Amino acid sequence: MEGFLSSDYRWLWSAALAIALFFPIRQMIWVLAVRKEQRRGGEMPDEKMRQYLKGRAGVTSGLLCLVFAAVYGGVLFGGNP
Numbered sequence: 001m002e003g004f005l006s007s008d009y010r011w012l013w014s015a016a017l018a019i020a021l022f023f024p025i026r027q028m029i030w031v032l033a034v035r036k037e038q039r040r041g042g043e044m045p046d047e048k049m050r051q052y053l054k055g056r057a058g059v060t061s062g063l064l065c066l067v068f069a070a071v072y073g074g075v076l077f078g079g080n081p
Helices: 007-041 047-076
Strands: none
Touching: 007 047
16 A cells, blocks of 8 residues: 555646546636636526536636646645646
């Protein structure tokens, strides 16, 4: 078990952290985007707009989680990020 906590598996742990963070972060970004659109338009956006916002939230959260997990894994295992 101690072998899995070595710096050799840094990228494995970074990928696991990125996947674990992806779904809650995507949901949070999507909700914030829908609320912003609702304030701007005065009514709830239609289904097509919500799907578009969910796609944008997915791309944003994917990039954000990947970068955060890589940097965090680098700091945690003492290597360069």
